[in-house]
Each structure stands twice: as C-alpha cells, then as structure tokens.
Amino acid sequence: MRMAHVVVLWAVRAIPWWFVAGGGVIALSLSSRDVQGFCRSRTCDPTLTSCPPDPDNPACLGGGVPLFWGRACISYSLNRQVAAGISNAEFVQAADASFRAWQQAACKTGATPSLSLTNFGSVSCDRLEFNTDQGNANILMFRENKWPYENAENSLARTTVTYNKDTGEILDADLEINATYEITLDPASQVTTDLLTILTHEIGHFLGIAHSPFESAVMFAYSAPGMAKTQLTDDDIDAVCSLYPPAPINEALCDPVPRFGYATTCAVSLSEPTPTCGWAPPRTSSSSAALVVVVLALGRRQLRRPGRRLGRRLG
Numbered sequence: 001m002r003m004a005h006v007v008v009l010w011a012v013r014a015i016p017w018w019f020v021a022g023g024g025v026i027a028l029s030l031s032s033r034d035v036q037g038f039c040r041s042r043t044c045d046p047t048l049t050s051c052p053p054d055p056d057n058p059a060c061l062g063g064g065v066p067l068f069w070g071r072a073c074i075s076y077s078l079n080r081q082v083a084a085g086i087s088n089a090e091f092v093q094a095a096d097a098s099f100r101a102w103q104q105a106a107c108k109t110g111a112t113p114s115l116s117l118t119n120f121g122s123v124s125c126d127r128l129e130f131n132t133d134q135g136n137a138n139i140l141m142f143r144e145n146k147w148p149y150e151n152a153e154n155s156l157a158r159t160t161v162t163y164n165k166d167t168g169e170i171l172d173a174d175l176e177i178n179a180t181y182e183i184t185l186d187p188a189s190q191v192t193t194d195l196l197t198i199l200t201h202e203i204g205h206f207l208g209i210a211h212s213p214f215e216s217a218v219m220f221a222y223s224a225p226g227m228a229k230t231q232l233t234d235d236d237i238d239a240v241c242s243l244y245p246p247a248p249i250n251e252a253l254c255d256p257v258p259r260f261g262y263a264t265t266c267a268v269s270l271s272e273p274t275p276t277c278g279w280a281p282p283r284t285s286s287s288s289a290a291l292v293v294v295v296l297a298l299g300r301r302q303l304r305r306p307g308r309r310l311g312r313r314l315g
C-alpha cells in the first residue's frame with residue numbers, strides 16, 4: 001500500500017494564510033473577486049509537491065481530488081485523559097457542541113447537511129493510527145506533557161486525516177489539542193484559547209474542509225485570544241452544505257462504526273512511529289486501497305501572556 005502524508009500548518013498572524021510549512025509561501029496574487037469562499041482539503045500534498053491553485057477558486061490549493069466522508073454516519077470518541085482544568089464532562093460537552101454545530105448547519109434550503117455525528121464514548125487510545133487489520137476510532141485527545149511537533153509555542157491543535165489517495169474518501173480522523181498551554185472554557189479569555197473555538201475549527205478539518213480566505217469564518221487560518229469562533233458563518237455553512245448536501249438519512253442503514261470495527265484501545269502490535277512532523281503512518285496491509293494521512297493544523301494570532309507575547313497555531 002502506498003503511503004504519503006501532507007502537513008498544512010496555520011501560521012502566525014503576520015504570515016499569509018497560505019503559508020505552508022515545509023513548502024514555503026505559495027505566492028498567489030488575489031483580487032477580491034478571486035476570493036470565492038471556502039476551500040476543501042485535497043489529496044495533493046504540498047509538502048511533497050507544489051499544489052497548484054484551484055482554477056475555480058484561486059484562494060484555495062488545487063491538485064488531486066477533494067476529501068470527503070463517504071458515509072453520512074460518522075462516530076467520534078474522546079480520550080479519557082483530559083487537560084488540567086478541563087473535566088471529562090466539559091470535554092464531552094464541548095466536543096458534542098462542536099460536532100453539533102456542523103451537523104445542524106442551516107443550509108440554504110433550510111435543511112441540514114447529510115451528516116449524523118455520534119459520540120461513541122471514551123477511549124484509552126491516544127495515538128494517531130489507522131488499522132486495516134483491527135478496529136479504529138476517530139479520537140479527540142489532549143497533548144498535555146509535550147507537543148510532539150514543531151512550533152509548539154505556535155500550535156494549538158492538529159487534525160490528522162487518513163484517506164483513500166485515489167478517491168479522497170476519508171477513512172479515519174484524529175484530533176490532537178496542544179494542552180501544554182492552558183486551554184480554557186472561556187471564549188473571552190485574553191490569555192489562552194477557548195476549547196470550543198479550537199474544536200469547532202478542527203472538526204471542520206475532520207470533515208474535509210480546508211482554511212477559508214474569509215477572516216470571519218471559523219475555518220479562517222488564524223484565531224486570536226478573546227475572539228471566540230463557535231458560531232459557523234455563511235462561508236462555513238456553505239462548505240459543509242456543499243460537501244454533504246442535505247438528504248434523508250436512513251438511520252437503519254447508517255453505520256457509524258469505524259472502518260475495520262471500533263476499538264477503544266490502541267492497536268496491539270502497532271510499531272512505534274518515529275515521526276519527524278508528528279504523524280503516525282498507518283500500518284500497511286494487504287488492502288489494495290491507497291491510503292494517505294493528511295495533517296491539518298491551524299494557526300492563531302499572537303497570544304498575549306503576562307510579560308511576553310506568544311504565537312500559537314490551532315490544528
């Protein structure tokens with residue numbers, strides 16, 4: 001099975017949103033009429049190759065095919081180990097509210113996206129992994145002791161998506177929150193970042209949405225202390241309604257169980273990854289599917305803390 005990965009990082013406020021870690025700055029000359037709104041995550045890997053602008057929307061990267069979940073029913077799970085100051089119940093509440101915001105987006109027709117997002121409960125596994133010979137879970141987790149990626153002081157979270165390289169179908173997604181800095185439940189906080197804001201943005205990536213060129217959007221590439229973004233804007237709603245057009249969901253046939261079954265523990269024989277950019281390559285198998293892991297990270301504006309200024313990325 002052929003593997004590859006993509007790393008897309010948010011940058012601090014002073015850097016254009018299309019700054020791509022490892023790939024330099026993609027020089028785009030955009031006029032306001034070129035900016036058409038939301039972007040989709042794609043199979044093109046900007047860390048390995050130069051992804052061209054999307055001809056239909058030059059504010060977005062093109063190349064490859066767009067990512068999407070091929071099923072309306074998707075489950076997610078929360079790691080039991082929560083960050084200091086956040087209870088398990090608060091973590092569940094924030095995660096459920098964030099997924100619900102996307103699921104209940106009011107599309108132009110008045111209906112909601114064809115999504116049924118279900119909390120499968122807590123898990124002990126805290127790894128990024130996608131197994132093809134045992135169960136999986138789409139995990140939301142905190143990284144409290146160490147942020148194992150570059151630019152820890154600029155990063156707040158990352159979302160890792162495993163997908164079929166040929167079709168762009170998402171098979172698994174895991175979300176990590178950088179809790180080496182204080183994460184709060186206070187949207188107005190001036191010293192840290194609101195959990196609900198982080199999760200709402202990351203779940204956009206979870207669903208296959210890339211950064212938006214519109215500053216007001218939840219999916220814009222920067223965030224700022226005290227600037228809560230927990231309400232989807234029209235651009236965010238257009239994105240999720242475009243990816244998952246409203247349609248009746250047959251709950252009886254809807255299967256939110258992850259690919260290859262549901263597992264609350266990590267794979268038994270998973271070899272320890274040695275990531276240079278924090279991603280864990282999926283295990284190889286006899287499956288003919290071409291799988292790719294894409295890591296989507298989110299940046300934010302400089303963070304003010306007593307006596308110093310810090311920048312962070314959301315993921």
Ligand SMILES: [Zn+2]
Pocket residue numbers: 010201205211221296297298299314315
């Ligand atoms: Zn992001």
